[in-house]
Amino acid sequence: MNSYGGRILRVDLSREEISFQETKVYADRWIGGRAINTWICLDEMAPQVEWNSPESLLCFGVGVLAGTLAPGACRVSIECKNAFNGGIGSSNVGGFWGTELKYAGFDHIIVKGKAKRPVFLFVSDREVRILDASNLKGKTTWETEAAIRETFGDERIRIASIGPAGENLVKSACIICDRASAAGGSGCGAVMGSKNLKAIAVRGRTGISVADPERFMKAVDEEMKKVNQWEFIKEIREKGYYGAMGGRLESKGWEEGYRPVKNGQDEYWGREKIAKIAENVMQNYRTATVACFSCPTACRPWTKVPEGNYAVEGEGWWNNSSNAFCTKIDNTDIESAIYAHHLTNQLGLDMDNASQAISWAYECYEKGYLTKADTEGLDLSWGNGETLIKLLRKLAFREGIGDLLADGALQAARRLGKGEDFVIHVKGQDSLDGVRINKGWGFGIVVSPVSGRHLRGSLGGFWLTRGKKVNSYEDVPRDLFYHQKKKVIQDILGTCSYVYGQTLEDWIELFSSATGRHLSKEQFLEIGLKAHNLEKAFNSLHAGFDRSDDYPCARYYNEPVKSGPYQGETLDHEIWDKMLDELYELQGWDKTTSLQTRKGLEKLDLKDVADKLESFGKLAP
Amino acid sequence: MHIWLDPKRCKGCLRCELACSFHNSGHKLFSPALSSTRVTRDAENKTMTLSIDSTCDLCAGEEFPWCVKACVFGARGRER
Numbered sequence: 001m002n003s004y005g006g007r008i009l010r011v012d013l014s015r016e017e018i019s020f021q022e023t024k025v026y027a028d029r030w031i032g033g034r035a036i037n038t039w040i041c042l043d044e045m046a047p048q049v050e051w052n053s054p055e056s057l058l059c060f061g062v063g064v065l066a067g068t069l070a071p072g073a074c075r076v077s078i079e080c081k082n083a084f085n086g087g088i089g090s091s092n093v094g095g096f097w098g099t100e101l102k103y104a105g106f107d108h109i110i111v112k113g114k115a116k117r118p119v120f121l122f123v124s125d126r127e128v129r130i131l132d133a134s135n136l137k138g139k140t141t142w143e144t145e146a147a148i149r150e151t152f153g154d155e156r157i158r159i160a161s162i163g164p165a166g167e168n169l170v171k172s173a174c175i176i177c178d179r180a181s182a183a184g185g186s187g188c189g190a191v192m193g194s195k196n197l198k199a200i201a202v203r204g205r206t207g208i209s210v211a212d213p214e215r216f217m218k219a220v221d222e223e224m225k226k227v228n229q230w231e232f233i234k235e236i237r238e239k240g241y242y243g244a245m246g247g248r249l250e251s252k253g254w255e256e257g258y259r260p261v262k263n264g265q266d267e268y269w270g271r272e273k274i275a276k277i278a279e280n281v282m283q284n285y286r287t288a289t290v291a292c293f294s295c296p297t298a299c300r301p302w303t304k305v306p307e308g309n310y311a312v313e314g315e316g317w318w319n320n321s322s323n324a325f326c327t328k329i330d331n332t333d334i335e336s337a338i339y340a341h342h343l344t345n346q347l348g349l350d351m352d353n354a355s356q357a358i359s360w361a362y363e364c365y366e367k368g369y370l371t372k373a374d375t376e377g378l379d380l381s382w383g384n385g386e387t388l389i390k391l392l393r394k395l396a397f398r399e400g401i402g403d404l405l406a407d408g409a410l411q412a413a414r415r416l417g418k419g420e421d422f423v424i425h426v427k428g429q430d431s432l433d434g435v436r437i438n439k440g441w442g443f444g445i446v447v448s449p450v451s452g453r454h455l456r457g458s459l460g461g462f463w464l465t466r467g468k469k470v471n472s473y474e475d476v477p478r479d480l481f482y483h484q485k486k487k488v489i490q491d492i493l494g495t496c497s498y499v500y501g502q503t504l505e506d507w508i509e510l511f512s513s514a515t516g517r518h519l520s521k522e523q524f525l526e527i528g529l530k531a532h533n534l535e536k537a538f539n540s541l542h543a544g545f546d547r548s549d550d551y552p553c554a555r556y557y558n559e560p561v562k563s564g565p566y567q568g569e570t571l572d573h574e575i576w577d578k579m580l581d582e583l584y585e586l587q588g589w590d591k592t593t594s595l596q597t598r599k600g601l602e603k604l605d606l607k608d609v610a611d612k613l614e615s616f617g618k619l620a621p
Numbered sequence: 622m623h624i625w626l627d628p629k630r631c632k633g634c635l636r637c638e639l640a641c642s643f644h645n646s647g648h649k650l651f652s653p654a655l656s657s658t659r660v661t662r663d664a665e666n667k668t669m670t671l672s673i674d675s676t677c678d679l680c681a682g683e684e685f686p687w688c689v690k691a692c693v694f695g696a697r698g699r700e701r
Binding site: 228290 | 643652
């Protein structure tokens with residue numbers, strides 16, 4: 001199969017069995033990546049299966065264009081049952097792991113079962129082995145990678161692993177690839193931990209062919225021209241995404257709601273504080289920028305605190321980092337924040353989820369719901385960066401208050417019996433983002449079938465470039481409907497949001513010339529809609545989500561923004577209802593319940609999904 | 622002609638390896654294992670090490686070697 005690895009690896013850890021399938025079995029209908037993974041989750045997991053039971057699946061799927069010269073195509077989709085809420089779990093990660101898997105001849109790995117002892121998987125083009133990982137137990141992701149590379153004596157082995165957080169089934173655990181690429185959200189690291197699977201090490205020495213080499217390289221050249229001519233490309237390559245775009249002191253993002261402050265009490269932080277963590281300061285800690293596989297953008301800063309209590313160096317620092325470790329807990333100590341960023345990678349924690357649970361705890365402390373008697377003496381006052389570091393460790397190891405926070409802030413509030421009204425979550429999953437000012441951004445996050453996460457079709461900066469006001473509701477459902485589908489296509493192909501200028505037409509040309517298979521723009525968008533419907537069906541069957549789950553959490557729905565240029569900004573309840581009506585209508589879902597309809601599903605050739613939903617009473621009447 | 626390498630400007634994207642294997646493998650394959658040039662990033666301190674092995678023919682017949690054309694970061698170039 002041109003542009004594919006060609007095979008799917010199936011691993012049953014309970015039976016210690018390995019088997020292989022041709023990717024073609026699924027590719028005709030679902031093409032690849034996220035769509036194939038989601039189909040397998042829906043098709044093979046029974047609704048009553050718990051996220052941490054041996055019967056649950058953990059699916060890795062590499063994008064169809066990954067491994068070629070298609071700019072920035074390297075990404076992997078990871079699907080499973082969401083540990084927070086039982087709905088669809090879905091994550092996406094760049095780096096080098098996915099392409100190595102394709103060079104080993106595989107597009108997907110589907111893991112089932114639970115190993116009797118800690119194990120790791122070694123996958124190459126020559127062999128697949130389940131190996132003992134007793135010596136890796138408790139190790140950080142960085143230590144795990146180093147130990148595996150040393151064992152094999154091969155620096156080109158690429159590793160996806162979990163840290164202590166995943167081993168301890170912390171729900172904000174993620175899977176870390178290549179030390180710093182995080183597959184965050186949905187608790188996929190906890191799912192991996194529940195299988196006693198510490199790591200998947202891959203090494204591939206085969207090659208990827210394309211159907212029409214000349215045409216493909218012409219399409220690549222066209223893409224590269226766009227990237228190289230982008231007005232900001234020079235600055236991004238020099239400073240990374242944060243330094244050149246979102247983290248600049250003068251960036252509008254600081255006041256447009258992308259920055260949740262003090263557990264979402266506000267969405268504006270004040271210029272004096274911003275100036276302590278923005279690019280004007282970050283430039284002192286950035287020593288270089290680096291790229292993911294095949295990426296001409298190189299948006300990743302290499303950050304280094306050279307000395308002191310927070311001495312550390314490593315890859316990455318994002319807008320999310322400045323939210324998670326600064327604005328959310330009111331922390332202006334940049335060195336503690338950079339340390340926290342790299343510590344989450346080492347512990348295998350997702351910064352969005354983990355920081356929400358922690359900022360909720362800070363607010364509980366402010367309100368007196370938690371005291372030093374509950375926190376092993378830690379001072380959780382706003383702005384305390386030292387406590388942040390200690391809490392991250394306690395969280396990953398479920399120590400003391402860390403155990404309270406380890407199942408997410410909503411569960412913690414219910415255990416505590418207090419503080420549920422200020423948990424920032426989407427469908428029960430801890431959520432990083434502010435949603436009150438930027439309406440397109442917020443609506444996309446709240447209605448996302450994967451329970452939050454701002455990259456799932458959420459309308460960000462590109463929406464505003466169409467001339468919208470940041471707080472405008474105009475066209476939000478219609479634009480979101482398009483971008484949700486487009487993101488599915490991106491996750492099928494394995495391309496990245498940060499490679500500038502790629503249109504749907506560009507992806508189609510790359511895909512057609514690489515695979516020899518032609519799909520029209522309409523056919524691609526239909527695949528996007530179908531995959532989106534698979535996620536919705538999974539949520540109906542496994543989590544029982546309905547319309548009531550597509551509303552923002554209490555604080556965001558009811559409290560206005562407190563300060564800044566958008567002081568007083570709220571969400572209009574009547575308009576939110578109308579937006580839901582419009583979105584459901586576009587998606588072919590029932591307005592009253594949000595459930596899917598037989599008519600809508602059969603129009604998409606998803607009769608099998610409609611039959612399944614009907615048999616469980618989850619089809620709209 | 623020779624190819625000069627500048628590890629300080631390299632971002633570690635490996636596009637050079639892909640371009641090399643595609644041009645030189647004889648089968649138009651994307652495969653770092655078949656590349657005549659190699660980029661290694663030290664995981665702990667991001668130091669890049671760049672090399673070209675003896676199988677490199679400088680893309681004989683081409684005006685520019687493919688690895689040079691593929692590098693957008695100025696980490697390699699051609700010198701006559």
